[in-house]
Amino acid sequence: MKTDTLTDFKVEPKTRELIKLAHGSGGQLTRDLIENFIKPKFGNRILDRLEDAAVLFLSENLLAFSTDSYVVRPIFFPGGDIGKLAVCGTINDLAVVGAKPVGISCSFILEEGFPLSALNKIIDSMQKMAVQTGCEVVTGDTKVVEKGAADQIFINTAGIGVVRTKSPLSVEQIQAEDQIIITGSLGDHASSIFVARQNLPISSSLVSDCAPLYELLEPLWSLGSKIRFMRDPTRGGIAATLNEIVRGKEFGLELWEDSLPVRPEVKGVCELMGFDPLHLANEGKALIVVAPEAVEMVLGILRQHSLGKQASLIGKIVNSPTRLVYIKTSLGTRRILDLPVGDPLPRIC
Amino acid sequence: MCLGVPAKVLKIDGEWAWVDVSRVHLKINIALVEDMKPGDYVIVHAGFAIQKLSPEEGESTLELFKQIAESEQR
Amino acid sequence: MNQQEEKIKALIYCVKCLCGRLKENINFMEVCGTHTVAIHRAGIKQILCRKTRLISGPGCPVCVTPNELVDKAVWYALQPKTVVATFGDMFKVPGSDSSLAEAQVKGGRVQLVYSPLEAVSLAERHPDHKIIFLGIGFETTAPLIAYAVLSARQANLHNFMVLSGHKTVPEALEKIASNPLLNLHGLILPGHVSCIIGRKPYDFLARQYGIPGVISGFEPVEILESLCLLFKQIMEGRCQIEVQYRRAVPEEGNLQALGLMQEVFAKKDSEWRGLGVIPNSGLTMKEKYSDWDADVVFPAQIDRPRQHRGCICGSVITGLKEPEECSLFGNSCSPEHPVGPCMVSSEGTCGTHFLYQLRGDFNED
Numbered sequence: 001m002k003t004d005t006l007t008d009f010k011v012e013p014k015t016r017e018l019i020k021l022a023h024g025s026g027g028q029l030t031r032d033l034i035e036n037f038i039k040p041k042f043g044n045r046i047l048d049r050l051e052d053a054a055v056l057f058l059s060e061n062l063l064a065f066s067t068d069s070y071v072v073r074p075i076f077f078p079g080g081d082i083g084k085l086a087v088c089g090t091i092n093d094l095a096v097v098g099a100k101p102v103g104i105s106c107s108f109i110l111e112e113g114f115p116l117s118a119l120n121k122i123i124d125s126m127q128k129m130a131v132q133t134g135c136e137v138v139t140g141d142t143k144v145v146e147k148g149a150a151d152q153i154f155i156n157t158a159g160i161g162v163v164r165t166k167s168p169l170s171v172e173q174i175q176a177e178d179q180i181i182i183t184g185s186l187g188d189h190a191s192s193i194f195v196a197r198q199n200l201p202i203s204s205s206l207v208s209d210c211a212p213l214y215e216l217l218e219p220l221w222s223l224g225s226k227i228r229f230m231r232d233p234t235r236g237g238i239a240a241t242l243n244e245i246v247r248g249k250e251f252g253l254e255l256w257e258d259s260l261p262v263r264p265e266v267k268g269v270c271e272l273m274g275f276d277p278l279h280l281a282n283e284g285k286a287l288i289v290v291a292p293e294a295v296e297m298v299l300g301i302l303r304q305h306s307l308g309k310q311a312s313l314i315g316k317i318v319n320s321p322t323r324l325v326y327i328k329t330s331l332g333t334r335r336i337l338d339l340p341v342g343d344p345l346p347r348i349c
Numbered sequence: 350m351c352l353g354v355p356a357k358v359l360k361i362d363g364e365w366a367w368v369d370v371s372r373v374h375l376k377i378n379i380a381l382v383e384d385m386k387p388g389d390y391v392i393v394h395a396g397f398a399i400q401k402l403s404p405e406e407g408e409s410t411l412e413l414f415k416q417i418a419e420s421e422q423r
Numbered sequence: 424m425n426q427q428e429e430k431i432k433a434l435i436y437c438v439k440c441l442c443g444r445l446k447e448n449i450n451f452m453e454v455c456g457t458h459t460v461a462i463h464r465a466g467i468k469q470i471l472c473r474k475t476r477l478i479s480g481p482g483c484p485v486c487v488t489p490n491e492l493v494d495k496a497v498w499y500a501l502q503p504k505t506v507v508a509t510f511g512d513m514f515k516v517p518g519s520d521s522s523l524a525e526a527q528v529k530g531g532r533v534q535l536v537y538s539p540l541e542a543v544s545l546a547e548r549h550p551d552h553k554i555i556f557l558g559i560g561f562e563t564t565a566p567l568i569a570y571a572v573l574s575a576r577q578a579n580l581h582n583f584m585v586l587s588g589h590k591t592v593p594e595a596l597e598k599i600a601s602n603p604l605l606n607l608h609g610l611i612l613p614g615h616v617s618c619i620i621g622r623k624p625y626d627f628l629a630r631q632y633g634i635p636g637v638i639s640g641f642e643p644v645e646i647l648e649s650l651c652l653l654f655k656q657i658m659e660g661r662c663q664i665e666v667q668y669r670r671a672v673p674e675e676g677n678l679q680a681l682g683l684m685q686e687v688f689a690k691k692d693s694e695w696r697g698l699g700v701i702p703n704s705g706l707t708m709k710e711k712y713s714d715w716d717a718d719v720v721f722p723a724q725i726d727r728p729r730q731h732r733g734c735i736c737g738s739v740i741t742g743l744k745e746p747e748e749c750s751l752f753g754n755s756c757s758p759e760h761p762v763g764p765c766m767v768s769s770e771g772t773c774g775t776h777f778l779y780q781l782r783g784d785f786n787e788d
Contacts, residue, residue: 198537199541200375200537200541201375201376202373202374202375202376203373203374204372204373204374205372206373264371264372265371265372265373267371268370268371268372268373269373271352271354271370271371272352272354272370272373272375272393272537273537274352274511329464329465329466329643330428330431330643331431331435331465331466331467331470331643332435333465333466333467333469333470334466334469335463335464335465335466338777341758341759342515345511345512345514345515345535346510346511346535346537347352347510347511347512348351348352348394348395348510348511348512348537348560348564349351349352349456349457349483349484349485349510349512349560351455351457351560351561351563351564351613351614351615351616352457352615353563353614353615353618353641353671378538378540378570380570380679381566381567381570381677381679381680381683382677382679383679392615392618392671394563394564394567394615395510395537395538395539395564395567396537396538396539396540396541396567397538397566397567397570399563399566399567399615399618399619399677399680400618400619400671400672400673400677402670402671403669403670403671403673404670405670417436417437417440417441417651417655
């Protein structure tokens, strides 16, 4: 096939296997990539207009807006891929502030030489999430950089949602004696990624918990101000998220070691590598701070959903010590749970 | 100074064995420990078995506790 | 209450009883860094009474590694066609100027491994690169590195080398036991080192220095039991080396592993941060394996190693000072930007104090 002039060149998905720099140039190849690859997958009446910004009809409610970039390695892992992670990540950031996601943008930065078949799989995965959650990809962008200037694929997503909760979900609502609930087991995502990334002879049933949380959390909003605050504990695990909650505040947080749900497989990887499950990222879990009288109802609601079967009460807000997260151990003693420093490194000591 | 994890031997293949640590299966080198068979327990350190675990002994803790509790009462 | 909970309750009761009966203050030391972490994670010091001081000892290979080894590793990482393979523990440890993590940022090649055999595989797959394995750890780990060297020899791989920083425990214990400033009444001895060396090498502590010891496992229950056994010895006027970790520590240890270690390594004098040079406490590769000894085949060209001013890791490791007595602790030295190895290592006394105690009053009341 002739390749010397752009005007002659037609992208045919069957014969072209790799991303070329020209795919990001804004010319014919870019158009072809969008027409033949991206539009057929994400296609909806807003995206199909291919305008610079997506114009969405919204009521007068509060809007939530969130963005994130995704650089996970490996890009395909048990339980998902970088695309699924990107869509779920943004949907979840909106869900934990009480917003129904309305639309997301998706920008790809692709490395020259990246296989189109891989891009295909990733886009399929993203669209599957979009359909499942009713949150479409309404706008986007694609750039291509020279080989070596990026590592395969980076994705940025930004999402808009309409806030549905009547009372705000924020740290300011938290009071002493409020209770802490986690919607499921800890550390699944990071430990499955670690096993997938290393070239170690390990096999396990570990999969990432990557999942969209809107449907799980939405029924809680009817409880109004009894739900004080929610957050999804991604990088740094619940240790990072809980420490963010207490930072600069006049309260502290007590966790109960015996109540923390950790799957045996995650415990196994942590014991072998010297990791702490509380420092490991989750991608399909939410931490919820609730009024004490609402705990049973919240647990009941969560456990009815497939993503919330292991929802557990794991701690409470305390008057003192302030600005600290500590764990009450199974011995009845206490230790501080601090922010993790950097990514967990496998150790032998 | 040393992370060592108890693991159950599942399958042996020459100088290697597949072991189970809390439902995670890991292939380790067993050159440092002799006479191993499936069902044995070992301590795993940095990808090697470093010692066989002998079967659980009787209730030494409770025995200790009894001794101390009795001496408290005297 | 299940069996495990009953056991814990019983042991806590034992520890409190026995502690309560002490007539004078006593000092115990846990030697092994993994014990230091386990003790802090379980809050065991909160169960002990004021009369018992539990000191963290020098059994953290990262903490006792002098700057020179890190400086050499950093130099190797920055050489062309050279990769430093290391356990994750050493990645962020600062040397005189830099760490392996910083070297990587500057383009140095560092590969984190779980097992030393991964480094041998790396050498097999990249015959045009030198793979320098950073050998740290005590008798638990040295036999594994010995096996890796023998594997490399068998495969005729000459691009795999070991930079040996291995050390042995009993000699360091002698140095500690003979320090009059420490006044130790008991030792919690390392469980996994003992899997290899057995119980006997510690007998001299009881016989010559009158210090009893218990070889302990790592679960909170096991550490509590070991403390009870130590208290009982004191009460009963005994002085012995006992084994709590009976399931994993036979009397003679692991002769196979010891044999491998002795085949490849010879003892040499070794510098321990904070303890100085201890005779016969380090492992160097024997001459017949010098082809796999990085110091022989590819010696690093480094400047004279420097210590950081104000860093008192040495005194902290030996229990002479607490981390909080260091002027750098929590200021210029923290887990995010460590000055000394005690802060970097997850088992380092300073790192543990920072994480588990600094901002709370959870220990001795």
